[in-house]
Amino acid sequence: MSYRPRRSVLYLPGSNLRAIAKARILDVDCIIFDLEDSVAPSKKIDARDQVATALSEGGFEDREVIVRVNANDSKWFADDIVCFAKLPGVDALLVPKLEKKQQLLQVRQILKSNGASADLAIWGMIETPVAVLDIASLVRNEDVEYKLSCLVLGTNDLAKETGAALSGDRQFVIGWLMQVLLAARANNLDCIDGVFNDFRNLDGFDKECRQGLGMGMDGKSLIHPSQIDMCNETFSPSTDAVSWSQKILDEFLKPENSNSSVVAIDGKMVERLHAVSAKRIVEVAKILDIRAKSRKGNP
Template sequence: MSFRPRRTALYMPGSNARALEKARSLDVDVLLLDLEDAVAIDMKDVARTQVAEAVKAGGFGHREVVIRINGLETQWGSDDLAAAIEAKPDAILVPKVNCAEDVYMVGRKMNDVGADQDIKIWAMMETPQGMLRALEIAEATKEYHGRRLSCFVLGTNDLVKETRVAIVPGRAPVYGWLMNCQAAARSFDLDIIDGVFNNFNDLDGFIAECEQGAEMGMDGKTLIHPKQIADCNRIFSPDADAVAWGRKVIEAFDAPENQSKNVMTIDGKMVERLHAEMARRLVDIAEAIAARDEE
């Protein structure tokens, strides 16, 4: 499919072999196979081996497979990156990206060893410097070693820790930073996935935060527990009525007699051509989800 939905991105600890096997059957769009935060220090090598073997074995179906490595400045980062390149996931998630050079460094190492060009770079946006340099990081896509960058992933737990702000309903202390990242991502046609909701037993709170993320224009949300999947898929899926309206708008603007029109009245509503462009993306998302569900 030309468009890949990224509504649900579930972290799976690379050190847990049973979790990696279960990942193949979960109803998520993205699997984030983690070698970093979710893995104890004495299990780093085991996790690396298990994740690499799982990705090479395949069997993940429609699910986009992403390996989160440890930072290259750590003792595990270089080995993680090498193993990930060999395993050939859909993307490599780089933690604690502070500036464009962090993207270039990974891209340069991937290019130097001839890594498959289909392997993308995703950037964890989770530090104060990352918040302040979000536009610079997104702009890395303009340079050769940064062209693999395709998605921002918000790491709200680390961001809260490093800035010492409070975690409160509505996320007011971090809202401005999250929207800054969203604007930077959209400036360079990147996807952006919202941060985790920690209390997986608080489904009402989780739903509220998913709804907020959807209103903020996020493409989806990172998850820490399978019980969060269904509500997240539902909230980040296009509404059926909105899709039907979108098809009507597209059809109207695509009609030969309307090719020169930038504004029209449809069912009593004034609609601009930009609304048709927005409708095309909405319909693309709905069709991609429908195609995924038919697999």
């Protein structure tokens, strides 16, 4: 299994040419070029064309590129899908307000009829009460092309739809977020935490990043480049975690432990199931190290 770090997931309006150009040099894992909420109706087509042009020009290198298309019931939806179906440089399409399996079916039908690569993934925005209530059946993955691979929490929309407050420690929405995370894990999907709106409040942002990490989130949605470094640091495996994970892998690789389900390491009992998460931590650390050297221009 290959791992793709998704620590930092930055939204950029498709209508903002300057932001699109700058994205090529940002130390971010994922870029979501947004055609939906951040783009005015009068700018939708121009934004789509600008993003398509930028992706055709390339230069985003190892950054994962996702395009958030307009909603299924909008007049731009189908054309958005068609535009990016075969465009090089697009890793996934993000479906907003995902609530029903039918929405995924629509996307897949358009992709298939337009000759999209089967490797093109679908991401889903979970941002309504209906989506949270039906999350288990909604995201159950099937053996199909254009798989659902990642869920993105739309916490602002959830708060708006329910009247719940996002301030403080998010105590009023935390149960819903964990429900989505459980469904993601049950279906081998990544799950990205929602945005933190006050990008100048780095203390508050740091606290929420750490909360998301503790919940088990793979990364966090960002609204401003100033949030990238702190987010990357929080969601990166620590030196101690990598060292401990390598010890676990090394111990289970010893011939005498080939059939062992439990081993003792530094006075602690470790089960073989922990080797799965240990392998992921070590692999992610290696990927991040290679990426850091590449982005700095080092050999």
